[in-house]
Amino acid sequence: MRFILACLFATMSFAALAQESGDATVPLPKPRPAELSSAPAVQLPRHRPAPPAPQPVETPDTPAEAPAPSDPIGPPLPPGEHAAEPAEPTAPPRIYQTACPAVLLGKVEAKALPPIEEKLCGTQSPLSVAGVLANGRMVPISGGVETDCGVASALPAWIESVDSYLKARDNTEIAEVVVGTSYMCRNVNNGSDGNLSFHAFADALDVVGFKLEDGRFVTVEQGWSDALSSEGRLLRFAHDAACAHFTTVLGPEANALHRDHLHVDLGCHGKTCTARICE
Template sequence: MAMRTLLPALTALFLVTTPVAAQDFFGSFEDFVEELLPQRQAPERPRPAPVPAAPDPADEAGAEDADPPPMPRPRPVGLGEDGDAAEMPEDEPNPPPPVAEPPPPIPDPPGEALDDADAGVDGDIPLPQERPDVSPEPPASPAAEEAEAEPAAPSGPTAVPGRIYQTACPALLSGTVVGEMVAPIAEGICGERSPLVITAVRVNGHEIGFSSPVTTNCAMAGALADWVGEVDAYANAVLDSPVASLGTGTSMMCRNRYSAADGFVSEHGFANALDVVGFTLADGSSINVESDWLPAAAPEGRLLRQAHGAACGRFTTVLGPEANADHEDHFHVDLGCHGQTCTAQICE
């Protein structure tokens, strides 16, 4: 007991006299004393009670908004009266239904990452997109390349052509001329909007055919029928044989006058002129301009001069063998305009 009282006194005296050295000595001396003396356990200090956390207003609001606890279900009739079945406690609520666990997340495909914008609004992970087929295509054959180069034919309905504006011809409607109206002709400056192709005329009660079809306009067709009718009446009266056919030459042709390299366009270019080379009578005789113009007093010469004179009353231009050498073998007749009022006539 005295030893225990003396040791602390000596230790305090040593520390006061030599503070620096006493610190090292005290540490070693204290370890020595602890080894000699029996160890005593320090009394256990009481722990402070935990302070309850202040209630959260959001939790209280959520608790108020939560659904009230379910009421206990009523006891079935006759159950538990004889002690055969256990009674259901009244204070315990109905057990909550089992909650299905969410499916495990689908891992992203290797080498691909999902953007935040691609994820669902509620956090749903979208399924991986299918990879496009990047297998190399076989080289195209030359025939396939040519087929791709050619434009495909339109598969839609065929476009309806626009309306063609033409003028009806009274001579064709009345049957004075035999033929049909054809599509408009357009060849540069030449052309005709309502051309006719006629093959005969009906005059004096019979039909007179042409040696070749004539492409002309309506005005020329009517004038031609009237003129052939006069020649037919003269032949029937003087030569005692009507005209059976008309020898026709050039009708529609886009060229200059006299086929020159320059100058005015001929009336042939507008389907407004016709060349006539002669007539064939019903008795089989032929009268040609080139061979029968002379002698003038012969029956054939008189018929050709009568035909020339009658044409001057029907057409605005009549050229024959006496006009120039270019017309020594035919009559040229047209309805070209001469003079400022288109009423002048040329008859040669």
């Protein structure tokens, strides 16, 4: 016990002695080097120079006159008037035409033509027909056919029936359908007065004959007279078959004016446009 107390006393005495001697014996931290004691100065951006002061603009007492053009167009305008603005070009008027379903379906090979306007004659949507579909092939039609959609749509079924007759009867086919008159602005029977013909509305055709694959050219003018010949039978079949597809069919037995062709059209007959003329 005494030993412990002696140790405590000695320790306390040593601490008191150290306190009396002062804090001078405690080492202090070394001073920071001079180059690290202060950070280098950061250079600030220079001030933007002030914009120059606006200079006064000298205005003449009297405005200067504009120089005259070296090559003026037209006479000078009176004082106070201005040149008129150029007018904008006007769009051409729209042409209203209708499409032909037979052409869209590929039953008729044709090209649309501009509207025909000739005195009281014409049609809005004429076609230039080059061929019709018959028994799976396009049969050419010659003669510069200008007709409407109604006649063009009736042609394929009629030509197909004539072609089928030739195939069964004479073992040949139609090579070409030859047309005489299609559109023509004239009266009925080329009269000097009277009603307009349906040719005047591109609603009629005059078929003069058929070229066949076997080399023959059967014409109404030469083949109709002999009713028992192969050509005469063909032409009479074509005449009668046309009566099922057109409202007007006129051949050599109708009158002398039709001695050399078969006239077909879609003219209206009767109160309901269902009557037919087949002569």
